[in-house]
Amino acid sequence: METQSTPPHRLAALARLRDAKLRPTKQRLALAKLLFEPGDHHVTAEILFEQAQAAGVKVSLATVYNTLHQFTTAGLLREVVVNSACTYFDTNITGHHHFFFEDSGELIDIDGANVDIRGLPKAPDGARISRVDVIIRLSGQE
Amino acid sequence: METQSTPPHRLAALARLRDAKLRPTKQRLALAKLLFEPGDHHVTAEILFEQAQAAGVKVSLATVYNTLHQFTTAGLLREVVVNSACTYFDTNITGHHHFFFEDSGELIDIDGANVDIRGLPKAPDGARISRVDVIIRLSGQE
DNA sequence: CAACAGTTTAGAATGGTTTTAATTTGTGAA
């Protein structure tokens, strides 16, 4: 079993860190488990910090911030910018978009495979498109 | 002259404030001129504050913030969320999208008329779409 | 085991934004 190359999102925390060339410290291992074992979801630094505390992991908020940024730089996480109040990190790193509930701050993924955007002008000379973000802002209950 | 209904984006500062039911104070009038006379552009509170000072307008930064929010609530401005470092306000309130230069922080409008987005799922039950934002993130020179 | 770079941390600092509480200003009534 596991003879075929394992998709990155299924790798165990240790293997992920190794691949990202990040030293597997207690804190990074614990945060990686909290981030990647439950499947796709969105966190803020504060939320992840609370989850870590709830799980009995001894880690500082500063390390949570450091780790989120290191994971993002390594391509393990994606930053989602939806409001200026706080920064969301997304464990889903495939091309996709978001519903954003403006009232509650909740984010829901929209699979990018079926979305087709036409009529966009091409990028200005010399610029490279690093990403196209589509955010559908929702107001109202739920 | 001026017998036909004037498009809102052409109204003089005074008329705009009247329409928005905002008392036409010196500060609001001056800021409205700085915002709406030059045509479509993007500002941060800090930038508008500096423009006001350069123009000899006596206004505090707190009032700039207040005014930007009041204008936004009144539909005279639109907030553009592209990074968590600071809030941009857009004097173009028609449906449109943005190029965002991640290096310089510059924003460029993309006319929304030609853009067609297909394959989006419908909004979750009970939710109302308040807006669809498309942000094309650019890295590289310019 | 030694040594060093890499990591974590508490606490301080930062910086955009909001709040506070006092003052000033616009407006409508008399």
Added chain:
DNA sequence: TTCACAAATTAAAACCATTCTAAACTGTTG
């Protein structure tokens, strides 16, 4: 015009998510 009051402005303090600092700790490699 003047009065009175609500609305608006302001300087300064407060806020708060995030980053920085510099000291302590830890993982790795020889």
